Amino acid sequence: MERGIDPDLQSLMTRLADGDRSAFHPAFAVLWPILRRFTSRHLTPPEAEDAAQEALVKIFRQAARFDPTRSATAWVLGVAGFEIRTVRRKRQRRREAPEMERAVLTRPDPAPSPEDAVVLRDLEDALREALGGLSPEDVETLRLYAHGQRPPTSPGTFRKRVQRALARARVKWRITDERP
Amino acid sequence: MNALESRLEARSRRAYEVGRLTHAVLRVSPLVPLMALALLGCSPSHEVLACAGTLLLVVTLLFWRGQEWSVGVAPGIAAGLVPMLFPIIIQVGGHLCLPGSCLLLPAGCAAGGLLGGSLLGIAAPRPRAGRMTPFIVACSVAGLMGAVGCLLYGLVGLAVMAAGMATGTAGLVVVRRV
Incomplete structure (x- = not known):
């Protein structure tokens, strides 16, 4: 006890x-x-x-x-x-x-900051405008290329079409965004 | 004792009483399925529920109160099981519930009361001068339990059961006191 x-x-x-x-x-x-x-x-x-x-x-x-x-x-x-x-x-x-x-x-915040969100939106608008200035054939070529699809033409012909469409898109992009 | 200790004692006293009541409810809980069994008989449900509810409340308060008030509860429950279950077994066993036209059920109540009373006479705390409470509690609890099963025949059933119980108890109590 x-x-x-x-x-x-x-x-x-x-x-x-x-x-x-x-x-x-x-x-x-x-x-x-x-x-x-x-x-x-x-x-x-x-x-x-x-x-x-x-x-x-x-x-x-x-x-x-x-x-x-x-x-x-x-x-x-x-x-x-x-x-x-x-x-x-x-x-x-x-x-x-x-x-x-x-x-x-x-802990870092994974979500973008408000400034980054505005910049991203502006870039998306510029890209949309640039693609809007391309011909329908160029747009269709880039769309097929982006999705990994091929039209019923030879691979060499399709590759040439993609290169030209991309070159024209870059020109439009520079004009729209005034980037070098 | 200062004010803090007075408050603490009051709080402790409340906890003690709540703990006793909780413990009493837990001790009574095994009776609930038994009372539900009584609903299988032919007695009107509201009467059975009222009688069973009264029994559960009384037994809970007796356990909560404790001391000599709770000593007679266990023998009372054991003795009351017999007169409670006899009529239920007869009814559930297929015998028709026709009040007044068959003597089997009142006979069952009487026999159950007699057997329960004998058990009470053996197991209940011996009545002594100045210490009658445990014996009275045991008889009351046994009577309430028997009533749950013998309600079908109303006052006749209850009276027959009580008479059987008193007969069974009286002889043995006298023998034990001698």
Whole structure:
């Protein structure tokens, strides 16, 4: 038995399990100092107070299920130990949370910036205008070429058509976009 | 005791009572399918449900209260199972439900009551001067359980069941007290 624990705790918990309400106040008076002492050995003062309160409430909530054949001391300290571990885990998560927030904030945004979106739109408009200035035969040749398709002509003839269509498209593009 | 400790004690007391009530509900829950079984009989559903609901509520409160109030519950349930199940088995077994025209069901209630009463006489806490509560609780719970099964014949069925139970209990209680 832990030094300083009231030997009446076993009988008090047994009476509480049976429904004897007159055992409540004496049990409270015995348990509260025990739990505060126990939690203060493992936690800082404010955390120890919170853990002791949570353990106390939990013990009374489960008192109806207390098995008189078990040690009341061991059971009570077990509940307090669980609360101590819970507080320590929360403390650990609070320490890890700022690091995670930093990682999220510094991650590069895959979406284009507003300026890049405007430039892309302008380029698409210029390309559309340039292609619009080509002949229908050139447009059809470039379309087939872009899709990997072939008209019913010889490969050499199609290659020549593609080269000429591309040359005319580059000229149109330079005129439209005023790029060298 | 300072204000913080007073508040903490009040909070702990509430947790204790809520915990007792939760535990009581869990202990009563196995009775729910038994009560559902009673609906297989021919008794009107609303009467069975009212009687079963009363039984469940009473047993829950007895478990919650604890001490001498809960000691008689288990023997009462065991004894009350017999008069509750007898009529149901007879009805479900194919016997026609014709109130007033067949003596099998009242006889079943009487026999069930007699057997249940005998069980009560053996298993219920001995009545003692100044300590009658557990015995009274056991008899009440057994009577309520038997009533769930014997409702078909209304007051006649209940009276027959109660008479059988009292007969079975009385003799054995006298013997145990001697």
